[in-house]
Structure formats: C-alpha cells, structure tokens
Amino acid sequence: MTYRGEMTEPLGARIRRLRTDRGWTQRELAEPGYDRGFLAKVETGSRPPSEEMLAYLARRLSLTVDELRFGRPPGIAEELRAALDEGYRDLEQGRVAAAEERFATVAQQAAGYRLDDVECYARFCRAEVKWQLFDVSGAQKELEHASELEGAAPPWLRAMIVHRWSGCRYLSGDAGTAIARVESALSSSELDPDAELCLLSALIHPLMEMGGLHRAERAAHDGVRLTRVATRPDFVARFHRQASQVWQAIGQPERAEQDLIEACRLFASVGFDRDAARCRWARGYLLRRLGRLAEARAELTAARDQLAAIGSEEGVAGATVELAEVRLRQGASAEAASLVSEVWPLLARDVEALGEATGLRGQIAQAEGDLEKATRLLREAAEIQTRASLHGAAVSTALRLGDVLRQRGHVAEAIEAYRRGLDSAAGTEG
Known part of the structure; x- marks a missing residue:
C-alpha cells in the first residue's frame, strides 16, 4: 500500500515541484504578495519562508498550511483513517497478517506526514493485534506507545486506549489499577457520549468480579442513557455485552439475553x-x-x-x-x-481464566472421586482469585473447597474454608 508524497522532500523543493506541476512560473505563484526573486530563494532553500508567506503560498496552491509544510496530499488523513478502519475489519475477521501489515504501513505514513491523531490510531490498532493474539504484555506496551500521542486523538480513541489498557491490567491480576484508570478517565471534562459509553463498558466487568455490584449497576444504568445518543454501533454493542452481566446479577436474565442478542446483531452489522x-x-x-x-x-x-x-x-x-x-x-x-x-x-x-480453570479441574477431580486432588486444586484456585481480588469467584471456590473438605471428614478445615469465603464476601458490595 503506497501513497503519494515525498516525506523527506525539502520544503523549497516541494514548493517548486507543486508550482511546476501546475505549469506556473515563479512570478505567477509569487505575485501579488511577494516578488519572484524572493520565491526563487525559498525554492532553492537559501531563505526559509515566514509563516505568513507559507500561508500565502498554501492558499495560492489550494492547500492547507500543513499539507504544504509536510507534503501531505489533499485528503491523505481521511484516506489513512479509512485504511485503518478497513484493517480493523480484517483483524476482526481473522486476517491478522494483512491487518498488521496495513497498520504498520499507515503508522509510518502518518508519522511522516505529522498526522499525530492518525498515528495514534495506527498504534492503537497495532495493540489490537497483540490483544487478538492474547499477548497481554505486548498489547499493554503498544497501548502505552499510543498514549504518547493521545493528546491529538479524538475522545473515542482516547477512551478505547484506556479501555484496552485497563483490560490488560485486569487480565494480569491488577483489577484495582484497572478500575482506578477508568474512573480517572471518566472524570475528564472532554468526554463525548461515545467516549463515556466506552469507559463505562470497561468498568463493569472488573467491578463485578471485585464484588462492586452496586457500582457496576450504576454504570450500567448510566450507559443505557448514553446508548440513546451514542453514534458508534460498536461502542453501543460493547456496552450491551458488558451490561448483560449486571442484569444477570440482579435477577433479570431475559433482559441480559436480549442485550447479548442485540450486541451480536450490532457487531455483525459492522463486520x-x-x-x-x-x-x-x-x-x-x-x-x-x-x-x-x-x-x-x-x-x-x-x-x-x-x-x-x-x-x-x-x-x-x-x-x-x-x-x-x-x-x-x-x-x-x-x-x-x-x-x-x-x-x-x-x-x-489471563489470571481470571486461570483461576476459573484451576477451580474447574478441582470440580472434575471431585466428580471422579479424587478428593485429595480436588482439595489441592481448589485451594490453588482460591489463592489465585484472592490475590487478584476476584472476590465473587473466590467466594464460590471457597464454598466448593469447604464442601470437599467436609466430604473428606476434615471438619475443622472445612469451617476455615467457609470462613475465608465469608471474608471474601465481605469485600464485596452486593
């Protein structure tokens, strides 16, 4: 994929090329604002143009100042953003190598044209490749790279960087930091409905797993309000998927299922x-x-x-x-x-999946009659979940562990397991 423009071309040479492409003489371009001799010095590089002259020449050439300064072809920013959008669909449909190549090319082009917002988007997309490949640490590094340019990014992109970064921290077992980062971003005065909805979506699952049901429910109700004004169908879909967890937890399974069906429809509609x-x-x-x-x-x-x-x-x-x-x-x-x-x-x-799978292996051992192995695995799962502050999962595991210990006749140990379950439950809101 190639785009017009010589990113290393000196400014004076670029002005000369653009002038001759149009078949103009130096006098035709320079006058009436400047004389031919001064333009000749600018074109040879012996005199840099002032900001006023640069603006004048850009108007004469029907370009913006930055298009002239950085050699940007007209419309290149829109073209590069569209290329990233297409690459993202490639990624979502499993064409990972094609997407990765497109993202790298656009990142290089955007850097050369000094399009910081587009380069930020390209860096975020490269993080999404790592996320797709389950490279959590690699995704976090790419997101931090994208964050270096987030000042130039639109609100929705800044929100998605936070969303994914917090997801990386959560999967690494640091749910508290994940939640704090999202809540800090939500306090910004620069949010639009899409960005706010994106951040609320990022908040729900970690809160649920840490036992913050009341806070998660508030986030879900706030998000419902925003779905009426948000413009990005993928953000609305992502919210519906996350909010379904809240509706399940508060005893509204039909609503949860409808949210998931709607989320699936919206995601499919955008490929x-x-x-x-x-x-x-x-x-x-x-x-x-x-x-x-x-x-x-x-x-x-x-x-x-x-x-x-x-x-x-x-x-x-x-x-x-x-x-x-x-x-x-x-x-x-x-x-x-x-x-x-x-x-x-x-x-x-993924610490959450690891804890869940370890506990599941304990349940399998219990079903097969190997209670000693079940005890060991359930203890291991409880430790993983407790370290990661996954209170809801830790409560369930502690109860299963207590049941297995009681089944083995270890009553005192069973009581201790139940007590630890109660301690984990005390760390929850709901």
Whole structure:
C-alpha cells in the first residue's frame, strides 16, 4: 500500500515541484504578495519562508498550511483513517497478517506526514493485534506507545486506549489499577457520549468480579442513557455485552439475553466477527447459569469454533473453559478435563481464566472421586482469585473447597474454608 508524497522532500523543493506541476512560473505563484526573486530563494532553500508567506503560498496552491509544510496530499488523513478502519475489519475477521501489515504501513505514513491523531490510531490498532493474539504484555506496551500521542486523538480513541489498557491490567491480576484508570478517565471534562459509553463498558466487568455490584449497576444504568445518543454501533454493542452481566446479577436474565442478542446483531452489522463471537460466548455462559445446558453447549461450541477461525486465542481459551464446565454439568467429566487441557498453555496469560480453570479441574477431580486432588486444586484456585481480588469467584471456590473438605471428614478445615469465603464476601458490595 503506497501513497503519494515525498516525506523527506525539502520544503523549497516541494514548493517548486507543486508550482511546476501546475505549469506556473515563479512570478505567477509569487505575485501579488511577494516578488519572484524572493520565491526563487525559498525554492532553492537559501531563505526559509515566514509563516505568513507559507500561508500565502498554501492558499495560492489550494492547500492547507500543513499539507504544504509536510507534503501531505489533499485528503491523505481521511484516506489513512479509512485504511485503518478497513484493517480493523480484517483483524476482526481473522486476517491478522494483512491487518498488521496495513497498520504498520499507515503508522509510518502518518508519522511522516505529522498526522499525530492518525498515528495514534495506527498504534492503537497495532495493540489490537497483540490483544487478538492474547499477548497481554505486548498489547499493554503498544497501548502505552499510543498514549504518547493521545493528546491529538479524538475522545473515542482516547477512551478505547484506556479501555484496552485497563483490560490488560485486569487480565494480569491488577483489577484495582484497572478500575482506578477508568474512573480517572471518566472524570475528564472532554468526554463525548461515545467516549463515556466506552469507559463505562470497561468498568463493569472488573467491578463485578471485585464484588462492586452496586457500582457496576450504576454504570450500567448510566450507559443505557448514553446508548440513546451514542453514534458508534460498536461502542453501543460493547456496552450491551458488558451490561448483560449486571442484569444477570440482579435477577433479570431475559433482559441480559436480549442485550447479548442485540450486541451480536450490532457487531455483525459492522463486520466485527470476533466481537460477535464473543457475544455468543457470553450468551452460552448465561444459558449455562440458567440451566439450559444443551443450548449453552451449542452456543459455546459455535463461539469457540468462530473464535478459533479468526485467531482469537483469548476468546478460544475463555469459551473452551466455559464449554468444559457445561460438559461437566452434563456428566461428561473426561471430556471436560480434555477441553481444559487443550487450552491450559493459554491460561497463564489471563489470571481470571486461570483461576476459573484451576477451580474447574478441582470440580472434575471431585466428580471422579479424587478428593485429595480436588482439595489441592481448589485451594490453588482460591489463592489465585484472592490475590487478584476476584472476590465473587473466590467466594464460590471457597464454598466448593469447604464442601470437599467436609466430604473428606476434615471438619475443622472445612469451617476455615467457609470462613475465608465469608471474608471474601465481605469485600464485596452486593
């Protein structure tokens, strides 16, 4: 992919080229504001043009000052943004290599043309490649690189950088920092409805996992108001997907399911296949919670296959662990164990999924009658979840651990496990 423009071309040579391209003499370009001799010195580089002269020449050439100063072809910023949008759709549809190449090319072009807002967007897109490949630390580094130019970025892009950065911190086990960064961004006076909706979406899941149900519910209700005025369908879809967790938690499963169906529709309408598949994963989780296991299995299998087809390793890991839990509940413990083993190497990158999968292996061991192994794995899962401040998950794991210990006749240890569960519950709001 190439674009017109010699980014290393000296300014004087550029003025001369633009003049001769139009078939003008030096006098025709310079007059009436300046004389031919002065323009000749500018073109040879012996005299730099003043800001006033640069503005005058830009008007004569029907360019903006920055187009003339940096050699930008007219409309190049819009062209580069469109290339990034197209690359993002490539990424969402699994064409990772093509997307990565496009993002790198646009980043280089934008840097040469001093288009900081476009370069920031390109850097963010490069972070999205890392996110797609489940390279959490790599994604965070790219996002910090993008943040260097966020002052030139539009509000929606600044919000998405924060959204993804906080997601990286959360997956690394630092939920407190993730929440603090989003809440700080929400206090900005420069937000528009899209940016605010994006940040509220980023806030909901970490709050839910840390036990902040009341705060998450406030964020969800604030987001519902913003969906009426937001302009980006992908941001509205992302919010619906996140808000569904709140509706589940407060006993509104029908609303949760409708939100997930709408999110999937909106993502599909803009060609975001990866995110549409993640909605199916989320719906499978909901169906499992509602006891609709056959439907959950079908939805999670479809989500996992779609995520695998587009190279979303993080999505494959999460959907597979959830599918394994469904199969365990259906009595297929051997298949559940096999599914967890398939994605185990991926889980170290996501502390939440690692804790969930470790606890699930404990449940599988319990179902197979190996209570000693179940005890060890459930303790390990509880430690992972407690360190990461995942209070809701830690409560559930502690209760399962207590039940296993009681089943083994270790009553005192069971009571201690239940007590730890209560301590984790005390760290929640809801």
